[in-house]
Each structure stands twice: as C-alpha cells, then as structure tokens.
Amino acid sequence: MEESLLLRLSVQVLVIIGILATDIAAQTSNAFWAVPLSLLGGAWSWRMRRRPNIGAKFLIAMGMILALVLFIGQLARFAQDSRMLLTELLIQLQVLHSFDLPRRKDLGYSMVIGLILIGVAATLSQTMLFGVFLLLFLAVALPVLVLDYRSRLGLITQSIQSLGVSRKQIRQVGRQWIITLALVVGLGMVVFAVLPRLPGYQIRNLPVSANIDVQGQFNQANVTNPGYVSGQGAGPGGDGVNGELGEVRFSPDFYYGFGSEINQNLRGSLTPKEILRVRSQAPGFWRVMAFDQYTGQGWRMSRNEAAEILQRPAWSYRFVVPHQNPLGNTKEVIQTYTVVSEFSNLIPNLAQAQEVFFPTQEIAYDAEGGLRAPLTLPEGLTYSVISQVPIRDRTRLGQASTTYSKAIRAAYLQVPTAIAPQLQAQAEALLAKAETPRTNPYEQVLFLTQALKQGYSIQPELPPLQPGEDLATTFLAAQGGYPDHFSTVLTLMVRSLGIPARLVTGLGTGEFNPFTGLYIVKNTDAYALTEVFFPGQGWFTFDPIPGHELYPASIEVDQTFTVLQQFWNWVAGWLPSPVTGAFASVFAFLDQAWRWFLGLFSEGIGGVLQGSLVVLGVVVLAWLLWLSGRGLVYRQRLAKLPPMERLYQEVLDWLAMQGFPKRPSQTPWEYLATLESQPTPPRVQLTLQAALREITRAYLAWRYGQQMANLPKLYRTWRQVKRRNLRQWR
Known part of the structure; x- marks a missing residue:
C-alpha cells in the first residue's frame, strides 16, 4: 500500500x-x-x-x-x-x-x-x-x-x-530543483539541436480529418476562391481594376492567383495571415494550380472542364492520382497539411502527387496536375499527400529530348502572334549575352531566369494596364513590373523559343519552426512560377522573381541537421564576416567529408569495408584523444594541489585503479590498515607496505603538524614501488 x-x-x-x-x-x-x-x-x-x-x-x-x-x-x-x-x-x-x-x-x-x-x-x-x-x-x-x-x-x-526540515533546507531543496531543471532543459535543447532530422512517416496511416459529408453533386470544374468579391465571385470589399478580364475586385486576405481564370492587372497588397501548417519530409513549393492559356493580362485554364473526378473506397481515405506524363528520377516525399484559416477548394501539394488522404468521398484532378475538393477547405481541416517529386539532375535535364508530343505542343507553346516576334527576339538577345552558348533547353531556361532577375526590377508603382494593353510587352518596355509578371514573361519567352511551359501558382515554403517541425505558411507566401516540361523527366519550376532563388527549395536540400543550421545562421548574424567565413570553410569541409563517407557505402563490398575501416579508425582516434584529454585534466588538477597532497592523491588514485579505493569515511590510518589486511605476494608485501606507511606518515605530519617531509626521497620511493610488478598483489 x-x-x-x-x-x-x-x-x-x-x-x-x-x-x-x-x-x-x-x-x-x-x-x-x-x-x-x-x-x-x-x-x-x-x-x-x-x-x-x-x-x-x-x-x-x-x-x-x-x-x-x-x-x-x-x-x-x-x-x-x-x-x-x-x-x-x-x-x-x-x-x-x-x-x-x-x-x-x-x-x-x-x-x-x-x-x-x-x-x-x-x-x-x-x-x-x-x-x-x-x-x-x-x-x-x-x-x-x-x-x-x-x-x-x-x-x-x-x-x-x-x-522534519527547516525553511532553510526547503529553500536549499528548491534551489537544487531549479538547478536540476535548468540542466535537464539545457541538455535537452542541446540534444534537440544536434539530433538528425531523419524522414518520418514510414507508415501509410497518415493524419487526416474526420469524414466530411458533402451535400449535392460535385462540380469538378468549379474553382472557388473566397478572395474574389466581385466580377468573379461574391462578397464585399477588396481592391480591383477594370481590365481584359472585366471588372474584378479582390480581398486583401486572399491571393488572386487561385482561380480558373486570373487577372494579373490587379493591384494592392495582402494583409499577412497564417493559412497553412505543413509537416513535410522536405521543403518545397506547395503547388496549387497551373494555367496553359495566356489572355494578354492574365491566364486561364483552357481545359478546366476536363477535370477528372477521383473516388476513394468507403473504408479508406486514400485517393490514387493518375500521372499524365512519365517521370524520370523521383523521390517520395510525404506531407501533412493543416488549414489554419479558410482556403479555396484547391488542395496544395508538392508536385506530382501520387496518393492523397482526404476526408471527402470525391476530389478532382485537373489537366494541369492540380487537385481540388468539393468544398472550400475549412479551418482545422487536415489531409496528407504522398508525392513523387522529380529530382533536379542538371546533367539529365540537359540531355533531355527536344521532341515533344502533339498534345504538349498544342497546349504549352501558345503565344499571341502579335507579341511572339518581340518576345523571341528579346529572349535570343538575352541568351546571346552568355559567355558560353546555351545549347539545350534546360540551360537556356536557367539563363533566362537569371537574366530576368538581374536585368529587370520589381515596380510596385506600375500603373494598371489599359484595355488592349499587353502585360508582357509593357513589362519589357518598363524594364519590370509586379513579382508575378516576371513569371508570366519568362513563361512566354520560353514558349517563344519552342520550349513547352506554363504558369503555376502556389505557396512558398514558409517559415520553418524548429520546435514544432512545421512550415508556417502565410497568404503572403503565395506567388507564381514558370513550369517547364522536359520529356522523360517531368515538369520543373523556375523562379525569375528578384530576391528569390533560381528555383524553390526541394528534395535537394538536406534537412538532417536543420535545427543546428538555423541556430548557426542566427549566431552568424552577430559575428564578423572573417569569423563566419572561417567557420563556413570548416563546415564545408565537414560536409564534403560526410558526403564522401556516406558515398563509400554505395560502392559495393569494397566501399563498405573502407567505410568500416574509417569508422574503426575514428573510434580508436577518439579513444586515444579521450585518454589523452583525461590524463591532461588529471595532471592539471594535481598541479593545483600542494606538493605533499599531490603525492598522496597520486597514491590513492593508483591504488583505486588496482581495485582498492579509499572510502570517504576512512581516515588515512584506517585505509592503510585495510590495505595491510589484504593478501599480497611476499616479495612485494614489505616494499609496498613500507612505502605506504612512510607516505601516510609524511602526509599526516604535513596536514596536521605543518611538517615538511623529504619530498624528492618520497617520490623516488613511490616510483620504485610502481615500477615493480604489483599486479599479483591483488
């Protein structure tokens, strides 16, 4: 009890x-x-x-x-x-x-x-x-x-x-509790920072909300964006213009680019608001939808009505998504999304979704690879996606075929005839500035992306386009425009060179929270990119917006030590540039060594043996360094003691190593009596006991009588005893 x-x-x-x-x-x-x-x-x-x-x-x-x-x-x-x-x-x-x-x-x-x-x-x-x-x-x-x-x-x-304790003792216990708690938390934070972030979700029972019963028939062609408040939606408020797509007003809480038809003549800015929390094995561009037809001031999905309804069995939330084009090298990435605030009926995901775990009985898959639900995504909804993300291998992409199918050419090479010559001439002029000729489509797109970043600027004060004005030609004349205009111009330039491309809208990676392991995605993270098709490899994104990387973070980014890396980035912000440069060189060397070591295990039996020898060598070296460090610390500790106490402590430590430690409660004479009672070989008994008696007597005389002994003689005596084979004494 x-x-x-x-x-x-x-x-x-x-x-x-x-x-x-x-x-x-x-x-x-x-x-x-x-x-x-x-x-x-x-x-x-x-x-x-x-x-x-x-x-x-x-x-x-x-x-x-x-x-x-x-x-x-x-x-x-x-x-x-x-x-x-x-x-x-x-x-x-x-x-x-x-x-x-x-x-x-x-x-x-x-x-x-x-x-x-x-x-x-x-x-x-x-x-x-x-x-x-x-x-x-x-x-x-x-x-x-x-x-x-x-x-x-x-x-x-x-x-x-x-x-039965006093207040003073209670306060002492409280201090000990605070110190212990601080040590535990501190040690936990250190372990948390250096712990490798290995891929999770190795099982297929993925997080998903409870089943949602949707009333009425699912219209797979319907794209609902709560941000469109007039002209193409309903509701009050918002900023808008009158352009080629008609009068459109848009809410500042929602990104305009999520709709079957979008108007890039819109002006204004978004009010930051958290919309998604994403747990993913890798960062990426949370793709929402893509467009194939340019309208002069925006884009539309010409095959929106062709969206296919996907159904799942009643006992499972798993939808299998068909792939329209064959893929090259891919890597499986599992993501779980939680909707924080109301979103459109479009389902964000990493490119090339293969399996979707969603709580409705039906979802739709459109011709541009987008997913949509039969209802707007409500706050608190959770769903999971398994994607086969294409691996961006520059060599393979450079060697990709330039022979495109009839369907690809018909859908993704359309450029209005009035602006096609100007766009083609400008694209060729930019490519001519390259130090070495760009001979394959991948290198051409990569160079054009960089050229738009460097040669054009974001112009938030650009006036709205008038009816009949073309967005792309206005952009070239003004040497810039709104962020999404860069992606539109890049898409059209690529098309003018005979390379299939389309505009894709979605959400940037967001801000990673190392404590929760989630990517916090806001509405201000939404923007448009250019997606280019490479036969046999798939669709790959390019980001021409100034201030962004050439393409979004993806599976190529190593997430193993994400927390440690983010902590270092925070520390580096406070250090001088030479110091951070030196540390960066060290980290780069360690990274190369780590990759070399992991590469050994992919080279067959010989590589495994080499890797094993490397591990053994590192362990032996670490053990030797540990012994050396322990010996150095021990010598430094003894050096701080008075000479007589130093000798006596050496004797105690040596005897403890032989298996005869001194208990704290024992006096020196009691400890000596215990040692003398131990069975010892006759040839070492007298020598050892005499040396111990002499050292103990000298130590007590110094400790309690302030009498200095002949230390050089005592050291010589002790060294002679240690040099003999005393292992048999045990």
Missing part, C-alpha cells in the same frame, strides 16, 4: 498536465470531464486505501471493458487518424484507474500514462504552446521521481511538515 500523499498528488498533477496538453494540441475537450473525475478518483482511492473495495474493482473492470468496446466500434466506423481515438481510450482508462491506486506500482502506471499523453501531444501540437506544458511536465516529473525513489526506500512522506 502506498502511504505517500505527496507522491499521489504529484502523480495526479503529472497526468492532468498530460490531459491538458493533448486537449490543447488536438483542440478537444476531454479535460472538462477527465480532470474533475480523476481528482475525485484520487481522493476516493486515498480515503478507501485500506479497504478491499471488491465492488469498486468490479465496476472499474466493467468500465474498462466498455471503454475498449467503444474504442473498437469507433475505430471500425471511422478510418481517420487513430491517435486521438487511442488517446481518448487512454484517458478513459486512467480516470477509471484513479479510483483504485493502493500500491506504488499503480502510481507507476499513471506516471507512464502521463508520459504517453505528453508524447502524443508532442506529435499533435502545431504551436509553441506545447513547450509550456512540456516545461510544466518536467518541473513536476523531477520531484515525482525523487518521491518515488523515497517510497521505494520506505521513507513514507504524507506532507511537507512530516519531512
């Missing part, structure tokens, strides 16, 4: 923190009933701890069986993410368990449940608020472990007063 009231209360607090953390992370309300009942159960079990409680135990067992039956029924009825169902089952069992806690091991079960709940909250949490609960959990867990250990030793404590 467990009599420690403090331990019981601390464990209850630990479990309550776990319940609250899962509630906040998953936006549930289990705490409203679980916390009061758990406290009631803890009070009742304490009051009834000395009684058999047979009836209560029977009711608790029946309740646990009922909770299991309900869990199995929910699991069979809903094919959603099972983590919350398991969490609810665990909370129900814990509440029932709290009514019967007579023994310490039962409290141990509750501690484990609290740990599991905080772990589940860590996987569900998408905000920094989880860090508060984690710190609270650690703060309570440390005294719980101490109280549990005292209970195992039989030191029963029912209250603070029964400890």
Whole structure:
C-alpha cells in the first residue's frame, strides 16, 4: 500500500498536465470531464486505501471493458487518424484507474500514462504552446521521481511538515530543483539541436480529418476562391481594376492567383495571415494550380472542364492520382497539411502527387496536375499527400529530348502572334549575352531566369494596364513590373523559343519552426512560377522573381541537421564576416567529408569495408584523444594541489585503479590498515607496505603538524614501488 500523499498528488498533477496538453494540441475537450473525475478518483482511492473495495474493482473492470468496446466500434466506423481515438481510450482508462491506486506500482502506471499523453501531444501540437506544458511536465516529473525513489526506500512522506526540515533546507531543496531543471532543459535543447532530422512517416496511416459529408453533386470544374468579391465571385470589399478580364475586385486576405481564370492587372497588397501548417519530409513549393492559356493580362485554364473526378473506397481515405506524363528520377516525399484559416477548394501539394488522404468521398484532378475538393477547405481541416517529386539532375535535364508530343505542343507553346516576334527576339538577345552558348533547353531556361532577375526590377508603382494593353510587352518596355509578371514573361519567352511551359501558382515554403517541425505558411507566401516540361523527366519550376532563388527549395536540400543550421545562421548574424567565413570553410569541409563517407557505402563490398575501416579508425582516434584529454585534466588538477597532497592523491588514485579505493569515511590510518589486511605476494608485501606507511606518515605530519617531509626521497620511493610488478598483489 502506498502511504505517500505527496507522491499521489504529484502523480495526479503529472497526468492532468498530460490531459491538458493533448486537449490543447488536438483542440478537444476531454479535460472538462477527465480532470474533475480523476481528482475525485484520487481522493476516493486515498480515503478507501485500506479497504478491499471488491465492488469498486468490479465496476472499474466493467468500465474498462466498455471503454475498449467503444474504442473498437469507433475505430471500425471511422478510418481517420487513430491517435486521438487511442488517446481518448487512454484517458478513459486512467480516470477509471484513479479510483483504485493502493500500491506504488499503480502510481507507476499513471506516471507512464502521463508520459504517453505528453508524447502524443508532442506529435499533435502545431504551436509553441506545447513547450509550456512540456516545461510544466518536467518541473513536476523531477520531484515525482525523487518521491518515488523515497517510497521505494520506505521513507513514507504524507506532507511537507512530516519531512522534519527547516525553511532553510526547503529553500536549499528548491534551489537544487531549479538547478536540476535548468540542466535537464539545457541538455535537452542541446540534444534537440544536434539530433538528425531523419524522414518520418514510414507508415501509410497518415493524419487526416474526420469524414466530411458533402451535400449535392460535385462540380469538378468549379474553382472557388473566397478572395474574389466581385466580377468573379461574391462578397464585399477588396481592391480591383477594370481590365481584359472585366471588372474584378479582390480581398486583401486572399491571393488572386487561385482561380480558373486570373487577372494579373490587379493591384494592392495582402494583409499577412497564417493559412497553412505543413509537416513535410522536405521543403518545397506547395503547388496549387497551373494555367496553359495566356489572355494578354492574365491566364486561364483552357481545359478546366476536363477535370477528372477521383473516388476513394468507403473504408479508406486514400485517393490514387493518375500521372499524365512519365517521370524520370523521383523521390517520395510525404506531407501533412493543416488549414489554419479558410482556403479555396484547391488542395496544395508538392508536385506530382501520387496518393492523397482526404476526408471527402470525391476530389478532382485537373489537366494541369492540380487537385481540388468539393468544398472550400475549412479551418482545422487536415489531409496528407504522398508525392513523387522529380529530382533536379542538371546533367539529365540537359540531355533531355527536344521532341515533344502533339498534345504538349498544342497546349504549352501558345503565344499571341502579335507579341511572339518581340518576345523571341528579346529572349535570343538575352541568351546571346552568355559567355558560353546555351545549347539545350534546360540551360537556356536557367539563363533566362537569371537574366530576368538581374536585368529587370520589381515596380510596385506600375500603373494598371489599359484595355488592349499587353502585360508582357509593357513589362519589357518598363524594364519590370509586379513579382508575378516576371513569371508570366519568362513563361512566354520560353514558349517563344519552342520550349513547352506554363504558369503555376502556389505557396512558398514558409517559415520553418524548429520546435514544432512545421512550415508556417502565410497568404503572403503565395506567388507564381514558370513550369517547364522536359520529356522523360517531368515538369520543373523556375523562379525569375528578384530576391528569390533560381528555383524553390526541394528534395535537394538536406534537412538532417536543420535545427543546428538555423541556430548557426542566427549566431552568424552577430559575428564578423572573417569569423563566419572561417567557420563556413570548416563546415564545408565537414560536409564534403560526410558526403564522401556516406558515398563509400554505395560502392559495393569494397566501399563498405573502407567505410568500416574509417569508422574503426575514428573510434580508436577518439579513444586515444579521450585518454589523452583525461590524463591532461588529471595532471592539471594535481598541479593545483600542494606538493605533499599531490603525492598522496597520486597514491590513492593508483591504488583505486588496482581495485582498492579509499572510502570517504576512512581516515588515512584506517585505509592503510585495510590495505595491510589484504593478501599480497611476499616479495612485494614489505616494499609496498613500507612505502605506504612512510607516505601516510609524511602526509599526516604535513596536514596536521605543518611538517615538511623529504619530498624528492618520497617520490623516488613511490616510483620504485610502481615500477615493480604489483599486479599479483591483488
């Protein structure tokens, strides 16, 4: 029976923190009933701890069986993410368990449940608020472990007063608790920073919201963007212009580029607002939709009506997405998206989605590779996507064929005849500036992308286009325009050279939060890119917008040590350039060495053997360095001692290495008597005992009588003893 009231209360607090953390992370309300009942159960079990409680135990067992039956029924009825169902089952069992806690091991079960709940909250949490609960959990867990250990030793404590300690001792314990908590948190942060970020989601039961029943027939051609408030939508407010696509007003909360037809003559700016939280194995451009037909001041999807409806089985949320074009080298990347604020009915994803886990019975897949849902994506919606992301191999792309199918040529080479000669001439003029001729499409597109970045500028004050004016020619004449205008001009220039291209809109990677592992994506991260087709390889994006990289981050970016890299970027901002340059050189060398080492294991048996020898050599070298460092620290510690104490400490350390350590409670003479009682070979017994007696006597005379001994003689005596073979003395 467990009599420690403090331990019981601390464990209850630990479990309550776990319940609250899962509630906040998953936006549930289990705490409203679980916390009061758990406290009631803890009070009742304490009051009834000395009684058999047979009836209560029977009711608790029946309740646990009922909770299991309900869990199995929910699991069979809903094919959603099972983590919350398991969490609810665990909370129900814990509440029932709290009514019967007579023994310490039962409290141990509750501690484990609290740990599991905080772990589940860590996987569900998408905000920094989880860090508060984690710190609270650690703060309570440390005294719980101490109280549990005292209970195992039989030191029963029912209250603070029964400890029999003074206020000064309580303050001392409090300081020790704060120091220990700080050390644990600090060590945890160091481990968190250097821990490799290896790809997750190795299973296919991916996070997805509960099933959504959509009323009415799904019109797969419908694209809904809440931002269009007049002309092509409904609702009040917004900024707009009257252009080729008619009068269009647009809300400052939504990006204009998500619609079956977009007007790039719009002006204004977006009010920053978080819209998505993304957990992904790799960063990327969260693609939303693409356009094939240029209208003069915008783009439209000419084959919007050809969108195909995809259906999933009733027992699974998995949709299989067909691929229209063969792909080259790809890498699987798994993503999970959580909608933070209302979004259009378009489904963001990394390029070349292969499987989609979505909570509606139907979704649509359009001719440009975009995905759309039968409803606007509501706040709180979660879905997952598995994409086969094309690998950007510059050599392979440079060698790609220039023979395009009839369908590709018909859809992605259209340029208005009035502006085609001017665009082609400008593209060829830019390519002529290259130091070496650009002979293949990939290198030509890459060079044009860079040329637009460097030769043209963003002009936020550019006046709206008048009816009949062309966006591309105006851009060239004004030497710039709005950010998305760069992508439009690049797309048309590429097309004028006979290379298939289209405009694609989506969301940038966003800001990575190293504590939650999520990419925080805002509406201001939305922009347009150019997608170019390479036969046998797929579609690849290019970003001509000044201030952006040539193409978005993708699977080529190593995420293994993301947190450590971000921490270094923060530190580097405070250091002088020469210092950061020196560190950058060191990091580059380490990176090359690491890649070389990993490459050995892909070279067959010989490479594996070389890699194994390298590992063995590094381990031996590290061991030698550790021994050398330990010896150096030991010598430095001895150097700070007085000469006589230094000699005596050397003797104690050497004897401890032989297996005869001195206990702190022993006096020097008691320790010597213990050594003399040990069986030793006759030929070393007299020499060793005489040397130890002489050194002990000299040490005590110095320590308590301030009498200096003949140190050189003592050192010579001790060295002679050590040089003999004393291993047999043991």
